[in-house]
Amino acid sequence: MGVIAEFTFRHPDLPLVPTLEETGVRYEVEQAVAEDPDRPVLFVWATGDDLDTFESRARDDHTVADLTVVEDAGDRRLYRVQVSERTAKPLYPLDDRMEASRLAVTASADGLRARLRFPDRESLSAFQPRVEDRGVDVSLRGVYSQTDPVLDDEYGLSSKQRRALVTAAELGYYDVPRTASLSEVADELGVSTQAASERLRRGVAAFVANALD
Structure with missing residues:
Protein backbone atom coordinates (compact mmCIF):
# COMPACT_ATOMS: atom_id res chain seq x y z
CA MET A 1 0.00 0.00 0.00
CA GLN A 146 -3.17 6.21 1.55
CA THR A 147 -6.22 5.36 3.66
CA ASP A 148 -5.46 8.19 6.11
CA PRO A 149 -4.37 10.95 3.73
CA VAL A 150 -3.16 14.44 4.47
CA LEU A 151 -6.25 16.57 4.06
CA ASP A 152 -4.63 19.97 3.81
CA ASP A 153 -1.58 20.47 1.66
CA GLU A 154 -0.70 23.58 3.63
CA TYR A 155 -1.04 22.28 7.19
CA GLY A 156 -0.22 18.59 6.81
CA LEU A 157 -2.96 17.24 9.08
CA SER A 158 -4.29 13.70 8.89
CA SER A 159 -8.06 13.28 8.88
CA LYS A 160 -8.06 12.12 12.52
CA GLN A 161 -5.85 15.00 13.65
CA ARG A 162 -7.98 17.54 11.84
CA ARG A 163 -11.20 16.21 13.33
CA ALA A 164 -9.67 16.15 16.83
CA LEU A 165 -8.50 19.76 16.59
CA VAL A 166 -11.80 21.00 15.18
CA THR A 167 -13.81 19.08 17.80
CA ALA A 168 -11.64 20.39 20.65
CA ALA A 169 -11.99 23.97 19.40
CA GLU A 170 -15.77 23.68 18.96
CA LEU A 171 -16.23 22.22 22.46
CA GLY A 172 -14.13 24.96 24.06
CA TYR A 173 -11.05 22.94 24.95
CA TYR A 174 -8.82 25.81 23.80
CA ASP A 175 -10.92 28.57 25.35
CA VAL A 176 -9.57 30.72 28.18
CA PRO A 177 -10.83 29.74 30.64
CA ARG A 178 -11.27 26.20 29.28
CA THR A 179 -14.92 25.18 28.93
CA ALA A 180 -14.41 21.53 27.95
CA SER A 181 -12.18 18.85 29.40
CA LEU A 182 -9.96 16.40 27.56
CA SER A 183 -12.30 13.57 28.54
CA GLU A 184 -15.23 15.41 26.95
CA VAL A 185 -13.24 15.79 23.72
CA ALA A 186 -12.38 12.09 23.86
CA ASP A 187 -16.03 11.15 24.38
CA GLU A 188 -17.07 13.24 21.40
CA LEU A 189 -14.40 11.56 19.26
CA GLY A 190 -15.28 8.11 20.58
CA VAL A 191 -11.71 7.35 21.69
CA SER A 192 -9.80 7.06 24.94
CA THR A 193 -8.47 10.13 26.74
CA GLN A 194 -4.91 9.07 25.92
CA ALA A 195 -5.72 8.69 22.21
CA ALA A 196 -7.41 12.09 22.13
CA SER A 197 -4.42 13.68 23.84
CA GLU A 198 -1.99 12.15 21.36
CA ARG A 199 -4.05 13.26 18.36
CA LEU A 200 -4.28 16.80 19.67
CA ARG A 201 -0.55 17.03 20.42
CA ARG A 202 0.45 15.60 17.05
CA GLY A 203 -2.10 17.75 15.28
CA VAL A 204 -0.87 20.91 16.97
CA ALA A 205 2.74 19.96 16.18
CA ALA A 206 1.89 19.41 12.49
CA PHE A 207 -0.12 22.63 12.32
CA VAL A 208 2.61 24.73 13.93
CA ALA A 209 5.36 23.16 11.80
CA ASN A 210 3.47 23.85 8.57
CA ALA A 211 1.65 27.10 9.35
CA LEU A 212 4.49 28.81 11.23
CA ASP A 213 7.42 27.02 9.55
Whole structure:
Protein backbone atom coordinates (compact mmCIF):
# COMPACT_ATOMS: atom_id res chain seq x y z
CA MET A 1 0.00 0.00 0.00
CA GLY A 2 1.29 3.48 -0.89
CA VAL A 3 2.48 5.88 1.79
CA ILE A 4 2.98 9.65 1.91
CA ALA A 5 6.01 11.00 3.76
CA GLU A 6 7.03 14.53 4.70
CA PHE A 7 10.73 15.40 4.89
CA THR A 8 12.92 18.37 5.67
CA PHE A 9 16.28 18.45 3.84
CA ARG A 10 19.16 20.70 4.90
CA HIS A 11 22.40 21.28 3.00
CA PRO A 12 24.18 24.47 1.84
CA ASP A 13 24.23 23.15 -1.73
CA LEU A 14 20.49 22.65 -2.11
CA PRO A 15 19.02 24.82 -4.89
CA LEU A 16 18.94 28.51 -3.92
CA VAL A 17 19.40 27.80 -0.19
CA PRO A 18 22.37 30.23 0.13
CA THR A 19 20.20 32.99 -1.38
CA LEU A 20 17.23 32.11 0.83
CA GLU A 21 19.43 32.34 3.92
CA GLU A 22 20.56 35.82 2.90
CA THR A 23 17.19 37.25 1.87
CA GLY A 24 14.52 35.43 3.86
CA VAL A 25 12.56 34.71 0.67
CA ARG A 26 10.65 31.44 0.29
CA TYR A 27 9.88 29.46 -2.84
CA GLU A 28 7.53 26.71 -3.93
CA VAL A 29 8.39 24.36 -6.76
CA GLU A 30 5.71 24.40 -9.45
CA GLN A 31 7.45 22.00 -11.82
CA ALA A 32 10.74 20.12 -12.17
CA VAL A 33 12.09 19.15 -15.59
CA ALA A 34 15.16 16.99 -16.11
CA GLU A 35 16.31 16.41 -19.65
CA ASP A 36 19.73 16.04 -18.04
CA PRO A 37 19.18 14.09 -14.76
CA ASP A 38 22.22 15.74 -13.16
CA ARG A 39 21.07 19.27 -13.97
CA PRO A 40 17.32 19.61 -13.42
CA VAL A 41 15.42 22.77 -14.31
CA LEU A 42 13.06 24.07 -11.61
CA PHE A 43 10.13 26.41 -12.06
CA VAL A 44 9.63 28.08 -8.67
CA TRP A 45 7.31 30.72 -7.26
CA ALA A 46 9.28 33.02 -4.96
CA THR A 47 7.59 35.17 -2.31
CA GLY A 48 9.12 37.68 0.07
CA ASP A 49 9.63 41.34 0.93
CA ASP A 50 12.55 42.00 -1.44
CA LEU A 51 12.39 39.92 -4.59
CA ASP A 52 14.76 42.30 -6.40
CA THR A 53 17.52 41.49 -3.91
CA PHE A 54 16.64 37.80 -4.09
CA GLU A 55 16.93 37.88 -7.86
CA SER A 56 20.28 39.69 -7.75
CA ARG A 57 21.76 37.33 -5.17
CA ALA A 58 20.39 34.25 -6.96
CA ARG A 59 22.32 35.09 -10.11
CA ASP A 60 25.54 34.79 -8.09
CA ASP A 61 24.40 31.71 -6.16
CA HIS A 62 26.77 28.75 -6.72
CA THR A 63 23.77 26.38 -6.79
CA VAL A 64 22.27 28.19 -9.79
CA ALA A 65 23.61 27.99 -13.35
CA ASP A 66 20.94 30.27 -14.82
CA LEU A 67 17.88 32.13 -13.55
CA THR A 68 15.14 33.67 -15.70
CA VAL A 69 11.99 35.54 -14.73
CA VAL A 70 8.97 33.83 -16.29
CA GLU A 71 6.19 35.84 -14.66
CA ASP A 72 6.06 38.82 -12.30
CA ALA A 73 2.86 38.93 -10.23
CA GLY A 74 3.98 41.80 -8.01
CA ASP A 75 4.14 40.13 -4.62
CA ARG A 76 5.58 36.94 -6.11
CA ARG A 77 7.57 35.88 -9.15
CA LEU A 78 7.87 32.70 -11.16
CA TYR A 79 11.45 31.80 -12.05
CA ARG A 80 13.02 29.23 -14.32
CA VAL A 81 16.07 27.95 -12.46
CA GLN A 82 18.77 25.90 -14.15
CA VAL A 83 20.35 23.98 -11.28
CA SER A 84 24.14 24.02 -11.06
CA GLU A 85 26.21 20.82 -11.22
CA ARG A 86 27.41 21.64 -7.70
CA THR A 87 23.95 21.23 -6.18
CA ALA A 88 23.40 18.27 -3.82
CA LYS A 89 20.15 17.29 -5.64
CA PRO A 90 18.56 15.09 -2.94
CA LEU A 91 15.23 14.68 -4.73
CA TYR A 92 15.88 14.24 -8.42
CA PRO A 93 16.67 11.84 -9.90
CA LEU A 94 16.80 9.82 -6.68
CA ASP A 95 13.08 10.12 -5.97
CA ASP A 96 12.29 8.80 -9.44
CA ARG A 97 14.57 5.81 -8.89
CA MET A 98 12.69 5.12 -5.66
CA GLU A 99 9.42 5.43 -7.62
CA ALA A 100 8.42 8.38 -5.47
CA SER A 101 6.21 11.17 -6.79
CA ARG A 102 6.54 14.75 -5.58
CA LEU A 103 3.32 16.17 -4.11
CA ALA A 104 4.72 19.46 -2.77
CA VAL A 105 8.17 21.04 -2.42
CA THR A 106 8.88 24.33 -0.64
CA ALA A 107 12.10 25.92 0.54
CA SER A 108 13.16 28.61 2.99
CA ALA A 109 16.23 29.51 5.04
CA ASP A 110 15.34 26.55 7.29
CA GLY A 111 15.77 24.03 4.47
CA LEU A 112 13.83 22.30 1.76
CA ARG A 113 10.56 20.61 2.73
CA ALA A 114 8.97 17.96 0.54
CA ARG A 115 5.90 15.75 0.58
CA LEU A 116 6.49 12.56 -1.40
CA ARG A 117 4.33 9.59 -2.25
CA PHE A 118 6.03 6.17 -2.19
CA PRO A 119 4.59 2.93 -3.60
CA ASP A 120 5.32 1.08 -0.34
CA ARG A 121 7.18 1.33 2.98
CA GLU A 122 10.16 -0.57 1.61
CA SER A 123 10.75 2.16 -0.94
CA LEU A 124 10.33 4.82 1.73
CA SER A 125 12.81 3.06 4.04
CA ALA A 126 15.40 2.94 1.26
CA PHE A 127 15.01 6.61 0.34
CA GLN A 128 16.31 8.40 3.44
CA PRO A 129 19.68 6.59 3.77
CA ARG A 130 20.40 7.17 0.08
CA VAL A 131 19.82 10.90 0.51
CA GLU A 132 21.98 10.92 3.65
CA ASP A 133 24.75 9.21 1.67
CA ARG A 134 24.96 12.44 -0.33
CA GLY A 135 25.75 14.36 2.84
CA VAL A 136 22.28 15.87 3.16
CA ASP A 137 20.70 16.20 6.60
CA VAL A 138 17.26 14.56 6.47
CA SER A 139 14.40 14.80 8.97
CA LEU A 140 11.32 12.63 8.54
CA ARG A 141 8.43 14.78 9.78
CA GLY A 142 5.51 12.44 9.21
CA VAL A 143 4.22 9.35 7.41
CA TYR A 144 0.64 8.84 6.28
CA SER A 145 -1.03 5.86 4.66
CA GLN A 146 -3.17 6.21 1.55
CA THR A 147 -6.22 5.36 3.66
CA ASP A 148 -5.46 8.19 6.11
CA PRO A 149 -4.37 10.95 3.73
CA VAL A 150 -3.16 14.44 4.47
CA LEU A 151 -6.25 16.57 4.06
CA ASP A 152 -4.63 19.97 3.81
CA ASP A 153 -1.58 20.47 1.66
CA GLU A 154 -0.70 23.58 3.63
CA TYR A 155 -1.04 22.28 7.19
CA GLY A 156 -0.22 18.59 6.81
CA LEU A 157 -2.96 17.24 9.08
CA SER A 158 -4.29 13.70 8.89
CA SER A 159 -8.06 13.28 8.88
CA LYS A 160 -8.06 12.12 12.52
CA GLN A 161 -5.85 15.00 13.65
CA ARG A 162 -7.98 17.54 11.84
CA ARG A 163 -11.20 16.21 13.33
CA ALA A 164 -9.67 16.15 16.83
CA LEU A 165 -8.50 19.76 16.59
CA VAL A 166 -11.80 21.00 15.18
CA THR A 167 -13.81 19.08 17.80
CA ALA A 168 -11.64 20.39 20.65
CA ALA A 169 -11.99 23.97 19.40
CA GLU A 170 -15.77 23.68 18.96
CA LEU A 171 -16.23 22.22 22.46
CA GLY A 172 -14.13 24.96 24.06
CA TYR A 173 -11.05 22.94 24.95
CA TYR A 174 -8.82 25.81 23.80
CA ASP A 175 -10.92 28.57 25.35
CA VAL A 176 -9.57 30.72 28.18
CA PRO A 177 -10.83 29.74 30.64
CA ARG A 178 -11.27 26.20 29.28
CA THR A 179 -14.92 25.18 28.93
CA ALA A 180 -14.41 21.53 27.95
CA SER A 181 -12.18 18.85 29.40
CA LEU A 182 -9.96 16.40 27.56
CA SER A 183 -12.30 13.57 28.54
CA GLU A 184 -15.23 15.41 26.95
CA VAL A 185 -13.24 15.79 23.72
CA ALA A 186 -12.38 12.09 23.86
CA ASP A 187 -16.03 11.15 24.38
CA GLU A 188 -17.07 13.24 21.40
CA LEU A 189 -14.40 11.56 19.26
CA GLY A 190 -15.28 8.11 20.58
CA VAL A 191 -11.71 7.35 21.69
CA SER A 192 -9.80 7.06 24.94
CA THR A 193 -8.47 10.13 26.74
CA GLN A 194 -4.91 9.07 25.92
CA ALA A 195 -5.72 8.69 22.21
CA ALA A 196 -7.41 12.09 22.13
CA SER A 197 -4.42 13.68 23.84
CA GLU A 198 -1.99 12.15 21.36
CA ARG A 199 -4.05 13.26 18.36
CA LEU A 200 -4.28 16.80 19.67
CA ARG A 201 -0.55 17.03 20.42
CA ARG A 202 0.45 15.60 17.05
CA GLY A 203 -2.10 17.75 15.28
CA VAL A 204 -0.87 20.91 16.97
CA ALA A 205 2.74 19.96 16.18
CA ALA A 206 1.89 19.41 12.49
CA PHE A 207 -0.12 22.63 12.32
CA VAL A 208 2.61 24.73 13.93
CA ALA A 209 5.36 23.16 11.80
CA ASN A 210 3.47 23.85 8.57
CA ALA A 211 1.65 27.10 9.35
CA LEU A 212 4.49 28.81 11.23
CA ASP A 213 7.42 27.02 9.55
